Amino acid sequence: MNIAADLPWWAAVAVAFLLVLGGLITLIGTLGLLRLQHFYQRMHGPAITIALGAGCILVASMLYFTVTQSRLVIHELLISVFVLMTAPVVAMMIMRAAVYRDLRARHGLPPDGEGGQE
């Protein structure tokens, strides 16, 4: 463990604050995933984790490596952009699958597609 001791105090305070905030937001998001009542409410818990928690920790990582290496290190933006682009797609796919399965269960059909006959 070699945390750079020559980090200026403002960078250390900012990185520590962002890390604590990101960890807490991640914990709150998954608490929502565990505690909420229905599936359509539980969809909203991990959205906080993905958007805010990951955002805070990615910004903290960018700030830390930029200050310690004395150059602009922004390749964490790759992960940020990728996560921000794919999170709505994933949410929409899971939501569509859930709606589809709920509708099939309500109509008393087998949950696994067209029954293999068609």
Added chain:
Amino acid sequence: MTTATLLAGAIVFALVCVVLAMVLCTLRLLIGPSAQDRVLALDTLWMCVMLLALMLGIRHGSQIYFEAALLIALLGFVSTIALAKFLMRGEVIE
């Protein structure tokens, strides 16, 4: 309190938070009443593992963890899409 101890404490606190979050995800994965709950919990678990890799990168001061985090994000996206497609259609590639 020096800056190094402040940063080390913050990293340990964030690591503990994310590990607790992974425990909560695993509970939802085990008790999830329906299959879509389990897929959602698995997706959140991928995201927590990615955050864990990023924080280990800060803690060890190494850039290699960044590539691991990028790979984890990519694989999590692909696997979640495949599982959601499987839930919806009953097969992945038609």
